[in-house]
Amino acid sequence: xxxxxxxxxxxxxxxxxxxxxxxxxxxxxxxxxxxxxxxxxxxxxxxxxxxxxxxxxxxxxxxxxxxxxxxxxxxxxxxxxxxxxxxxxxxxxxxxxxxxxxxxxxxx
Amino acid sequence: xxxxxxxxxxxxxxxxxxxxxxxxxxxxxxxxxxxxxxxxxxxxxxxxxxxxxxxxxxxxxxxxxxxxxxxxxxxxxxxxxxxxxxxxxxxxxxxxxxxxxxxxxxxxxxxxxxxxxxxxxx
Numbered sequence: 001x002x003x004x005x006x007x008x009x010x011x012x013x014x015x016x017x018x019x020x021x022x023x024x025x026x027x028x029x030x031x032x033x034x035x036x037x038x039x040x041x042x043x044x045x046x047x048x049x050x051x052x053x054x055x056x057x058x059x060x061x062x063x064x065x066x067x068x069x070x071x072x073x074x075x076x077x078x079x080x081x082x083x084x085x086x087x088x089x090x091x092x093x094x095x096x097x098x099x100x101x102x103x104x105x106x107x108x
Numbered sequence: 109x110x111x112x113x114x115x116x117x118x119x120x121x122x123x124x125x126x127x128x129x130x131x132x133x134x135x136x137x138x139x140x141x142x143x144x145x146x147x148x149x150x151x152x153x154x155x156x157x158x159x160x161x162x163x164x165x166x167x168x169x170x171x172x173x174x175x176x177x178x179x180x181x182x183x184x185x186x187x188x189x190x191x192x193x194x195x196x197x198x199x200x201x202x203x204x205x206x207x208x209x210x211x212x213x214x215x216x217x218x219x220x221x222x223x224x225x226x227x228x229x230x
Contacts, residue, residue, distance in 0.1 A: 034216050036153075043203055043220035044145075044153065055218065087153055091215025095167040097155040 002026050002090050006100030014108045019075040021103045023088035028068050032092040035064055035073045038102075039084045047086075048073065075105075083107055110134040110219040112204050117224035124194050124228070130187040130204030130221055138162070138182035141213035144189050146200040147223070156202070157189065160213050167213075172198070194228045201225050 003026040013019050023033070035048040046055050048064040051071060061076045075082055088100040116128040130142070144156040157178040158167045166178050177190040187204050202224050205217035 032215070036217075038153075043223055044217070045220070046208070046216065046218045049208060049216050049218075089153075089215075089217075095155065095158060095215065096169050097158075097215035099153040099155070102152045 001096055002029060002092065002098055004088055004090055004098050004100040006088055006103055008103060009101065010104040010106065012106045012108050013078050015078055015080060017078045019078050019082075019105060021073040021086055021088075023066075023071045023073070023100050025069040025071070025090055029090040029092040031067060032090055033064070033066070033071050034089045034091065035062075036087045036089060036099075037082075037084045038087065044087065078105075078107070080107060110206065112206065112219060112221035114202065114204055114221045114224035117202065117226045119227045119229065120194055121230050122194060122196060122228055125190070125192045126194065126226060128189040128191065128202055128204075128224060128226070130189075132185045132187065132204075132206070135206065135219075137180075137185040139210045141207035142178075142180060142187045143205045143207065143215075143217055144178060144187075145203045145205055145217065145220075146198075147203070148200045149225075154200075155215070158207075158213055158215070159187070161207075161211055165213065191226070194226075196228050199226060199228045 005024045036044040038044040052064045085102045091097045143158045159178045175193045179188045204221045206219040208216035208218040
C-alpha cells in the first residue's frame with residue numbers, strides 16, 4: 001500500500017500568514033493527489049484535486065503543487081475561517097486510497 | 109444541491125452487525141461511483157470501501173474485507189454498508205462520499221455526508 005507522510009502534524013500561525021503543508025508519498029503517485037479541509041465537527045471538504053486544481057468555489061488563497069512523491073499545500077494569507085485539519089490523499093491506480101495523517105492549523 | 113445523508117449507526121456489541129444507509133439527492137446517482145470513509149473520533153481519515161457506478165466492482169480496505177459488504181440501489185439513489193462481525197476497532201464515524209468524476213472510480217471524494225457514529229462495545 002502507498003503510505004502518505006504529511007508534515008507538520010500541527011501548526012499555529014497568525015492571520016495573514018503564509019502556511020505550507022507538505023505531503024510525501026512512499027512511491028510515485030502520478031499526480032493523483034487531493035487535499036481536503038475538515039473543520040471541527042464537520043465532514044471533510046475537497047479543496048484541491050489532481051495536485052493543483054481548485055474545486056469550484058474554493059478561495060484562491062488555497063493552492064497546491066508538486067509531482068512524483070513530493071507535494072505542497074499552501075494558504076497564501078491565513079484567514080480565521082481556515083481553522084481546520086487538512087489532509088492529503090492519494091488515489092493512484094488501485095485502492096486502498098490512503099490519506100496523510102492530517103495537519104491541524106490553529107490561529108495564533 | 110448534492111446531499112448525502114447517512115443513517116443506521118449506533119451501539120453494537122462485538123461480533124454483531126449493523127447496516128449503514130446513505131440516501132442521496134441532487135445528482136444522477138447511478139452515474140457515479142460511491143465510497144465509504146471512516147474516522148475514529150479525534151483521529152485521521154481511512155478509506156473503507158468503494159463501489160463502481162454500475163455495481164460491477166467493489167473494493168475494500170484489508171481490515172474489513174470479508175466482514176463488510178458495500179452495495180447500492182440505483183432505483184432508490186441509496187448506498188449501503190453491511191457490517192458483520194464487528195470489532196472494537198471498527199468504532200468510528202462513517203461517511204459516505206461521492207466520486208468526483210462521472211462513470212469512473214477515481215478515489216476522489218467531492219461530496220460527503222455528515223457522518224454517522226458506530227460504536228462497537230460490550
